[in-house]
Amino acid sequence: xxxxxxxxxxTAVEGAIVQINCTxxxxxxxxxxxxxxxxxxxxxxxxxxxxxxxxxxxxxxxxLSRSDSYGYLLLQELQMKDSASYFCAVRPPGxxxxxxxxxxxxxxxx
Amino acid sequence: DAGVIQSPRHEVTEMGxxxxxxxKPISGHDYxxxxxxxxxxxxxxxxxxxxxxxxxxxxxPEDRFSAxxxxxxxxxxxxxxxxxxxxxxxxxxxxxGQGETQYFGPGTRLLVL
Numbered sequence: 001x002x003x004x005x006x007x008x009x010x011t012a013v014e015g016a017i018v019q020i021n022c023t024x025x026x027x028x029x030x031x032x033x034x035x036x037x038x039x040x041x042x043x044x045x046x047x048x049x050x051x052x053x054x055x056x057x058x059x060x061x062x063x064l065s066r067s068d069s070y071g072y073l074l075l076q077e078l079q080m081k082d083s084a085s086y087f088c089a090v091r092p093p094g095x096x097x098x099x100x101x102x103x104x105x106x107x108x109x110x
Numbered sequence: 111d112a113g114v115i116q117s118p119r120h121e122v123t124e125m126g127x128x129x130x131x132x133x134k135p136i137s138g139h140d141y142x143x144x145x146x147x148x149x150x151x152x153x154x155x156x157x158x159x160x161x162x163x164x165x166x167x168x169x170x171p172e173d174r175f176s177a178x179x180x181x182x183x184x185x186x187x188x189x190x191x192x193x194x195x196x197x198x199x200x201x202x203x204x205x206x207g208q209g210e211t212q213y214f215g216p217g218t219r220l221l222v223l
Contacts, residue, residue, distance in 0.1 A: 096165070098143075099155070
């Protein structure tokens with residue numbers, strides 16, 4: 001089965017850098033995805049790591065290390081609008097559906 | 111593109127009533143997913159379809175839940191009879207082929223009294 005663990009809450013200030021970790025116990029998966037969800041909104045795709053290493057998309061970067069069963073989402077130059085919940089997710093072998101972590105609520109303070 | 115469309119956006123019903131949630135995926139997408147989100151259980155898969163065929167319904171809680179996809183542009187999730195513990199936000203999502211991105215609809219917020 002799949003189990004993904006994330007911190008429940010993270011607080012940071014505008015302009016800062018924050019890292020949201022995701023550790024997992026899984027028998028295998030295709031890659032690690034990250035989704036953002038604002039309060040009352042729908043999850044929206046942020047990034048995907050199919051291979052180990054760093055993927056960068058603007059202010060957001062994501063990292064995966066399969067040997068360490070670990071990944072993270074890095075948000076730079078934080079803005080107030082980044083206040084949201086962030087979910088890591090994996091897609092198990094032979095399955096198209098995602099298994100989500102419990103989510104990390106990020107609060108950006110002025 | 112209009113994105114994934116769900117209706118209704120909000121539903122309040124009484125225990126024992128039938129509830130039908132509707133979803134229109136993004137045109138051309140061949141995968142459709144139904145997820146449920148609660149504070150206690152987080153975001154969990156209920157069922158997903160590929161080319162209108164149910165592939166994995168292992169997340170469907172019990173026989174009270176059923177889902178159909180009669181054509182490529184429409185799916186329903188039905189709860190009959192509904193119970194208070196079914197109160198949650200139900201999301202429909204779609205994706206295309208081997209792509210990793212899933213596109214979520216705005217969700218249906220269901221409250222069963």
